[in-house]
Amino acid sequence: MSVLLGKDTKVLVQGMGREGSFHAARMKEYGTKIVAGTKPGAGGTTVDGTPLFDTAAQAVDATGANASIIFVPAPGAMDAMLEAIDAEIGLVVCITEGTPVADMLKVASVLERSSSTLIGPNCPGAITPGECKLGIMPAENFKPGPVGFVSRSGTLTYEIADALSRAGLGQSTCLGIGGDPVIGLPTPDAVRLLNEDPKTEVIVIVGEIGGSAEEKAAEYMRAFGKKPAVAFIAGRSAPPGKRMGHAGAIVSGNQGTAESKVKAFDAAGIPVANAPSEIPALVKKALRH
Amino acid sequence: MKLHEYQAKQLLARAGIPVPEGRIATTPEEAEAEARVLGSTVVVKAQVHAGGRGKAGGIKVAKTPNEAREHASTILHMQIKGLRVRKVYVERAANIAKELYLGITLDRDRRRPVVMLSTVGGMDIEEVAATTPEKIARGWPDPILGLLPYQARALCFDAGVPAEQRNAVADIAQRLYGVYVKSDATLVEINPLFIQADGSVLAGDAKLDIDDNALYRQPELREWKEVSPDEEAEERARALGFSYVQLDGDVGIIGNGAGLVMGTLDAVKNAGGSAANFLDVGGGAKESVVKAALEIVLANKKVKSVLINIFGGITRGDEVAKGILSVMAQHPPAVPLVIRLSGTEAEAGRKLLVGAPLESRETMDDAAREAVRLAAGGTAHFNS
Numbered sequence: 001m002s003v004l005l006g007k008d009t010k011v012l013v014q015g016m017g018r019e020g021s022f023h024a025a026r027m028k029e030y031g032t033k034i035v036a037g038t039k040p041g042a043g044g045t046t047v048d049g050t051p052l053f054d055t056a057a058q059a060v061d062a063t064g065a066n067a068s069i070i071f072v073p074a075p076g077a078m079d080a081m082l083e084a085i086d087a088e089i090g091l092v093v094c095i096t097e098g099t100p101v102a103d104m105l106k107v108a109s110v111l112e113r114s115s116s117t118l119i120g121p122n123c124p125g126a127i128t129p130g131e132c133k134l135g136i137m138p139a140e141n142f143k144p145g146p147v148g149f150v151s152r153s154g155t156l157t158y159e160i161a162d163a164l165s166r167a168g169l170g171q172s173t174c175l176g177i178g179g180d181p182v183i184g185l186p187t188p189d190a191v192r193l194l195n196e197d198p199k200t201e202v203i204v205i206v207g208e209i210g211g212s213a214e215e216k217a218a219e220y221m222r223a224f225g226k227k228p229a230v231a232f233i234a235g236r237s238a239p240p241g242k243r244m245g246h247a248g249a250i251v252s253g254n255q256g257t258a259e260s261k262v263k264a265f266d267a268a269g270i271p272v273a274n275a276p277s278e279i280p281a282l283v284k285k286a287l288r289h
Numbered sequence: 290m291k292l293h294e295y296q297a298k299q300l301l302a303r304a305g306i307p308v309p310e311g312r313i314a315t316t317p318e319e320a321e322a323e324a325r326v327l328g329s330t331v332v333v334k335a336q337v338h339a340g341g342r343g344k345a346g347g348i349k350v351a352k353t354p355n356e357a358r359e360h361a362s363t364i365l366h367m368q369i370k371g372l373r374v375r376k377v378y379v380e381r382a383a384n385i386a387k388e389l390y391l392g393i394t395l396d397r398d399r400r401r402p403v404v405m406l407s408t409v410g411g412m413d414i415e416e417v418a419a420t421t422p423e424k425i426a427r428g429w430p431d432p433i434l435g436l437l438p439y440q441a442r443a444l445c446f447d448a449g450v451p452a453e454q455r456n457a458v459a460d461i462a463q464r465l466y467g468v469y470v471k472s473d474a475t476l477v478e479i480n481p482l483f484i485q486a487d488g489s490v491l492a493g494d495a496k497l498d499i500d501d502n503a504l505y506r507q508p509e510l511r512e513w514k515e516v517s518p519d520e521e522a523e524e525r526a527r528a529l530g531f532s533y534v535q536l537d538g539d540v541g542i543i544g545n546g547a548g549l550v551m552g553t554l555d556a557v558k559n560a561g562g563s564a565a566n567f568l569d570v571g572g573g574a575k576e577s578v579v580k581a582a583l584e585i586v587l588a589n590k591k592v593k594s595v596l597i598n599i600f601g602g603i604t605r606g607d608e609v610a611k612g613i614l615s616v617m618a619q620h621p622p623a624v625p626l627v628i629r630l631s632g633t634e635a636e637a638g639r640k641l642l643v644g645a646p647l648e649s650r651e652t653m654d655d656a657a658r659e660a661v662r663l664a665a666g667g668t669a670h671f672n673s
Contacts, residue, residue: 100473102470102473136602156546156552156600157548159549159600159653181395208551213397243534246548274559
């Protein structure tokens with residue numbers, strides 16, 4: 001195990017509908033221990049050999065699940081996240097896209113008073129290659145190794161993980177934290193976890209325009225960095241005021257510009273790749289130092 | 290989703306926030322009639338989803354109904370920041386003694402709403418924040434508890450609101466917070482918030498942006514949505530389940546995943562070109578989706594080449610290739626296409642595309658360079 005998830009992670013799938021059961025099967029194939037699913041009213045039945053429960057608390061009591069992954073549609077996503085936190089599940093991943101900001105503000109407020117870690121929503125999830133996949137990413141792009149990887153984007157994460165893997169640079173843990181304005185595990189917190197992780201030798205930070213999470217992460221690394229890091233910012237060519245797909249990827253006023261993020265990384269001595277294709281070479285260089 | 294001032298003021302009035310009496314008009318004659326009904330000096334205000342209406346000449350004071358008609362006739366022919374004015378709001382003029390600013394938005398870093406109050410009203414708050422941040426009082430209510438009375442009072446003390454208006458302003462702040470929550474707003478602003486000569490407080494303007502993700506539970510506000518002609522393509526794309534943003538360049542872009550598409554836009558810029566749009570088809574793109582995406586991108590007459598960048602995860606490269614081939618067979622595009630397939634079944638996809646009248650490249654950077662070259666008038670070689 002690197003950070004947050006590994007061989008001993010026992011997973012509850014919240015929302016064993018079509019999406020949920022499809023991805024539960026893919027995670028199982030990868031070797032993830034899927035121990036339970038919830039589907040209110042279907043408690044006592046099974047899906048592909050996985051026992052279903054009516055509530056998250058029942059699932060935790062019966063199976064000792066210590067992580068959950070949420071596939072519940074947006075109108076019920078807040079409820080599912082709060083149910084998982086209330087059941088004291090240590091790691092909660094919410095895949096669901098389109099959760100209202102107001103709902104996430106409530107979840108974030110409850111989260112601060114809990115001991116749970118929430119990844120997402122609107123994210124690909126997390127993977128410790130070779131041990132545990134808790135997400136929807138195509139597993140073949142990820143290989144075990146020393147690179148800790150945090151990203152606000154989805155397919156761009158697969159693209160970069162693939163480039164790293166092809167260059168012989170495997171990953172300790174990849175955290176796809178999501179592109180919404182309010183998320184459970186913002187970039188600085190994810191970077192802190194990887195910085196403290198003995199199995200991670202170098203950190204790759206993939207950010208986007210919007211907000212100031214990258215600036216905060218750069219400040220943190222400048223003060224407390226124990227290992228080298230490499231960054232990439234998507235959306236450097238995006239004009240202000242236009243939301244680039246992700247609800248969080250928007251430059252408003254002078255907030256959230258790529259320039260400000262690049263400047264912060266420069267000040268922290270963290271090289272910023274101009275294109276994803278440059279990342280492997282920068283990582284190799286960082287590892288040599 | 291943005292609301293018009295008159296719509297936002299309707300929500301404010303329902304929440305018990307004092308607003309000037311006003312009526313909507315779509316013709317100069319209507320504006321004259323409404324001014325007559327109001328029977329006082331009025332303000333004729335352009336209703337468009339753009340800031341800086343006053344500076345653009347979209348807000349004018351009329352002393353008589355005649356004057357209201359004349360102003361309405363000018364304003365109804367205006368374009369403000371490229372948006373045509375279709376409605377004016379005719380509103381009873383206030384007797385202004387002082388202007389405040391009151392706004393609520395999201396503080397992403399703190400993961401809380403932030404309530405801002407300032408005695409510097411009527412100005413661009415971002416400018417005030419940049420030059421004299423100490424003039425803005427801020428409070429961060431717990432989203433579960435809401436804006437508590439003591440927090441609203443503290444804001445008034447911190448901002449230096451005159452003692453005579455303190456209770457009224459604190460009350461309005463709490464009511465405005467109620468509007469923010471009830472309407473699933475991402476931004477609500479009263480700028481300026483008037484203190485009138487008689488000491489009463491009144492919302493001079495109102496701005497309200499609604500969280501698109503919450504529209505499913507805001508049936509009334511959903512009805513209020515207005516799509517301007519330049520937003521039509523974006524709206525059509527949204528209905529199809531993907532996101533499209535029109536930009537100024539000439540390289541059309543289609544990709545899967547917001548981050549990857551942003552990265553593709555950047556790659557085009559790195560190659561010396563500029564993107565005509567952002568288009569994310571989302572996950573599991575099927576033939577019909579690829580077709581619709583191509584149609585939307587090609588409808589933009591500025592587009593001189595199209596770059597399709599797909600990293601297959603759940604999306605299969607061969608499926609995407611089949612989709613593109615079928616589109617090309619039915620409606621051969623007038624501009625060259627460059628495609629980069631990677632990930633799941635990418636090789637199978639590339640094989641299918643051999644011989645097709647398009648350029649295929651293995652990396653995002655190569656594909657971007659090729660698309661930029663073609664947009665600049667370079668000759669297509671078709672995989673030679």
